[in-house]
Amino acid sequence: MDTISDFSGTTQTALLRDYLSLAAGSSAIQRVRAAGLAMWEVDGGRLLDVGSGNGEVARELSALLPEAEVTAVDHSADAVATASGLHDGSRVSYEVGDAYALPYPDGHFDGVRSERVLQHLAEPDRAVAEMARVLRPGGRLLLIDTEWQSFRVDGSPENFNEECLALLMEWQARARSVDSPPSGRTLRRRLVTAGLTDVRTEPVTLVFTDLAEAAPIMPIGAEMFAYVGMEDRAAGWLADLERAVADGTFLVTLTIWVAAGTR
Numbered sequence: 001m002d003t004i005s006d007f008s009g010t011t012q013t014a015l016l017r018d019y020l021s022l023a024a025g026s027s028a029i030q031r032v033r034a035a036g037l038a039m040w041e042v043d044g045g046r047l048l049d050v051g052s053g054n055g056e057v058a059r060e061l062s063a064l065l066p067e068a069e070v071t072a073v074d075h076s077a078d079a080v081a082t083a084s085g086l087h088d089g090s091r092v093s094y095e096v097g098d099a100y101a102l103p104y105p106d107g108h109f110d111g112v113r114s115e116r117v118l119q120h121l122a123e124p125d126r127a128v129a130e131m132a133r134v135l136r137p138g139g140r141l142l143l144i145d146t147e148w149q150s151f152r153v154d155g156s157p158e159n160f161n162e163e164c165l166a167l168l169m170e171w172q173a174r175a176r177s178v179d180s181p182p183s184g185r186t187l188r189r190r191l192v193t194a195g196l197t198d199v200r201t202e203p204v205t206l207v208f209t210d211l212a213e214a215a216p217i218m219p220i221g222a223e224m225f226a227y228v229g230m231e232d233r234a235a236g237w238l239a240d241l242e243r244a245v246a247d248g249t250f251l252v253t254l255t256i257w258v259a260a261g262t263r
Ligand SMILES: C[S@@+](CC[C@H](N)C(=O)[O-])C[C@H]1O[C@@H](n2cnc3c(N)ncnc32)[C@H](O)[C@@H]1O
Pocket: 005, 006, 007, 020, 024, 050, 051, 052, 053, 054, 073, 074, 075, 076, 079, 097, 098, 099, 100, 114, 115, 116, 117, 120, 121
């Protein structure tokens, strides 16, 4: 089975495209992106989004900074085709490229960002070093990522949180979707290790009291568990979540970190 976090194969492409689009439209992810934008401090020039998926952020950036030249790069040709298909005429170019070997010269960009990508990589520090390489001196690198262990649920039995977390981790392992579940809280260390300065970090904790709002951000829908053959294992949990929705007590939280540093 191909990894669900990657654009490859028809099922995966459609699932990931829809998942990312729903996430992009959620006020929770908008809040994370706004925190990141404030920390990134870019005002134009050449901007790069690494692991750009559907290209939503690139288009939003272009709308915000019409003079900027925005490049959306993803290692998957399917992702780039999907993003190109959603193009709205803004000043964005969509390119195929690997985070480990970005196809750009040293110091080419005024700002580089990467959102919810490092968690999927076996060697995140190598990718961060590569992002720093293509950034001009004085430019800022913005990283955004989830800290999956922060996933918490209320309204359930005492030991339920550990069970939920175990199910989530098993889902991620089976889907081969996440290499580094703690990724979010490692971002500051990675920026410092890569030699960036003026590093700022901020946790953004998302709180959901509505299952439909939470589902695009975390794999807690039946479809996601069915995808990796875990529907039976997860049935009790999902039933409990639905019961909490029905009686109005549903609450889950998840922290996504934003961190930025100057080259
Ligand atoms: C969870 S998606 C996030 C997409 C987008 N950044 C967003 O926030 O909507 C992860 C993306 O990283 C891409 N990706 C994974 N490994 C990569 C690599 N080595 N180089 C470039 N892109 C990669 C995947 O194809 C996918 O589009």
